[in-house]
Amino acid sequence: MAEVRLEHVRKVYPQGGHVAIADASFTVADGERLVLVGPSGCGKSTLLRMIAGLESITSGTLRIGERVVNDVAPKDRDIAMVFQSYALYPHMTVAENLSFALQLRKLPVAEITTRVGQAAEMLGLDSMLERKPAQLSGGQRQRVALGRALVRQPQVFLLDEPLSNLDAKLRAGMRAEIARIHARTGTTMIYVTHDQVEAMTLGQRIVVMKDGVVQQIDTPMTLYRNPANLFVATFLGSPAMNTVEGLLALDDGPVLVLADGQRVRLDGARLPSGLPRKVVAGIRPEHLAVAADGQAMLSATVDTVEPVGNEVFVNLRMGAVLLVARLPPEEAPVEGRALGLTLRAPEVLFFDPASGERLPG
Numbered sequence: 001m002a003e004v005r006l007e008h009v010r011k012v013y014p015q016g017g018h019v020a021i022a023d024a025s026f027t028v029a030d031g032e033r034l035v036l037v038g039p040s041g042c043g044k045s046t047l048l049r050m051i052a053g054l055e056s057i058t059s060g061t062l063r064i065g066e067r068v069v070n071d072v073a074p075k076d077r078d079i080a081m082v083f084q085s086y087a088l089y090p091h092m093t094v095a096e097n098l099s100f101a102l103q104l105r106k107l108p109v110a111e112i113t114t115r116v117g118q119a120a121e122m123l124g125l126d127s128m129l130e131r132k133p134a135q136l137s138g139g140q141r142q143r144v145a146l147g148r149a150l151v152r153q154p155q156v157f158l159l160d161e162p163l164s165n166l167d168a169k170l171r172a173g174m175r176a177e178i179a180r181i182h183a184r185t186g187t188t189m190i191y192v193t194h195d196q197v198e199a200m201t202l203g204q205r206i207v208v209m210k211d212g213v214v215q216q217i218d219t220p221m222t223l224y225r226n227p228a229n230l231f232v233a234t235f236l237g238s239p240a241m242n243t244v245e246g247l248l249a250l251d252d253g254p255v256l257v258l259a260d261g262q263r264v265r266l267d268g269a270r271l272p273s274g275l276p277r278k279v280v281a282g283i284r285p286e287h288l289a290v291a292a293d294g295q296a297m298l299s300a301t302v303d304t305v306e307p308v309g310n311e312v313f314v315n316l317r318m319g320a321v322l323l324v325a326r327l328p329p330e331e332a333p334v335e336g337r338a339l340g341l342t343l344r345a346p347e348v349l350f351f352d353p354a355s356g357e358r359l360p361g
Contacts, residue, residue: 001187002065002078002155004028004051009060011046011212020046022212024060028156033182033189035203037196039235043212044192045160051190052081052158064156080149081158084165086141088133088148094120095129098147112151119147122181139170146181157182157189163198175201196236200224208232230356233282233349239313239324242283245353249276254345256281260319264298269345272359279359282349285313288325289342290333296340302333314339 004027011021020043028034036044049055051062053074062070069077088097095116102112120126123143133141142162149157159178163171179202182189193199199206200220208215208223208231216228220236227233234240246264247257254266256279272279291297300316300323312332316323316339325341333339350359 001030003030003063004156004188004190005061005063006051007061007063009047009050009062010058011043011050011055012058020212021050024214026207026214026217028188028190031186031188033179033191033202033204035191035193035199035206036209037193037199037203037206037235038209038215040194041211042209044194044207044209046212047209048158048160048190048192051156052079053077078155079158080152080154080156081160082145082149082162084161086133086145086165088141088144090133093130093132094125094136094144097133097144098125098129098151101148101152115151115153116147119150122150122184123147123177138166139174142166142170142174143177146178150181150185153187155188157187159189159191161193162191163193164195171198178202197238200236208235210235226358227282227349228358230280230282230351230358233351233358237284239285239326241349242285242288242323243351244281244283244321244323246279246281247276248272248279248281248350258319258321262298262319264343266343266345266348269348270361272350272361278353280351280353280356282351283323283343284347285324285326287344287347288323288327289344290327290331291340291342295342297342297345299338299340302335302337302339305332305335307332316341 006024006026009021009024012019024047036047038044046055050057057070061068064077098116098119099112102115120129123146125143125147163174166174191202203220205217205219206223207217210231216223216232223232224236249255249257254269254271256264256266298318300318303315303317306313307329312327312329314325314327314333316325350361352359
């Protein structure tokens with residue numbers, strides 16, 4: 001097990017000068033499970049491949065443990081990587097796939113047998129050791145790929161979108177499996193995904209990236225409740241945070257004046273300084289609720305209703321503004337009807353419309 005430390009790591013591709021990683025500096029603690037998340041093309045997989053040694057580092061310093069590994073070959077970094085594709089040897093059995101890397105290292109047969117047995121037991125592969133990959137389901141193949149990394153007992157696990165080929169039910173099960181593996185092994189783990197639900201459920205801390213730039217690093221719930229900017233606020237959360245542009249002013253209490261003149265009272269909101277000022281107000285779907293008679297803070301028209309079992313997502317129109325509310329199923333409104341809503345004003349976040357940065361309040 002080892003700490004992984006990046007100090008002003010930068011990746012620029014010579015052809016065209018594309019900056020894939022601008023200036024990444026963070027530390028993955030010994031035994032931590034850290035997730036890199038962001039949209040496609042944000043640089044998260046490039047960053048993981050740099051840690052693995054599969055991409056060169058243009059500038060900056062990368063340490064695994066106390067060792068600078070910028071120019072160390074991948075095989076000498078004591079890491080194990082699990083890719084999006086299972087990359088199993090089709091002509092080998094599960095046991096042979098699990099043991100192949102250990103055989104290449106010429107470990108004693110008894111130790112190889114012990115390690116393979118431990119990994120198979122941990123991953124529920126005991127009864128499948130004599131099968132070949134073609135006889136396995138997608139989830140079983142992914143467990144073999146994880147087991148192949150486990151048997152190596154590396155200092156650091158690197159996982160590059162390992163669940164993206166699985167269906168939703170298998171993904172949920174494998175997320176729990178990975179968390180259990182990490183709890184049992186205590187090995188430092190860096191996990192890449194574009195799926196924000198995966199990031200929130202798996203990460204002890206999350207690194208949010210956009211266009212090669214680290215936007216914010218923190219625990220899942222801190223990122224959700226206190227995003228540093230509008231990108232982080234809208235990227236994390238499903239459905240995404242509602243964003244409403246307007247003029248925030250004081251008129252016998254705080255009020256958000258929309259472009260069409262509508263006024264939304266925000267009594268109790270945590271206000272930024274320098275009012276009046278233009279802002280983007282961020283409202284989580286769960287912070288909207290159906291208003292009792294005479295209590296509505298805003299009115300909108302129900303566009304569509306999406307029932308998902310224990311809750312419904314209600315798509316609303318408020319003039320030119322689109323909103324989503326997360327409501328209990330018994331409060332599902334009728335499409336096309338006007339709906340009065342309240343919102344939890346103390347939970348509303350405010351962002352600068354030009355920079356996207358969060359406005360403290």
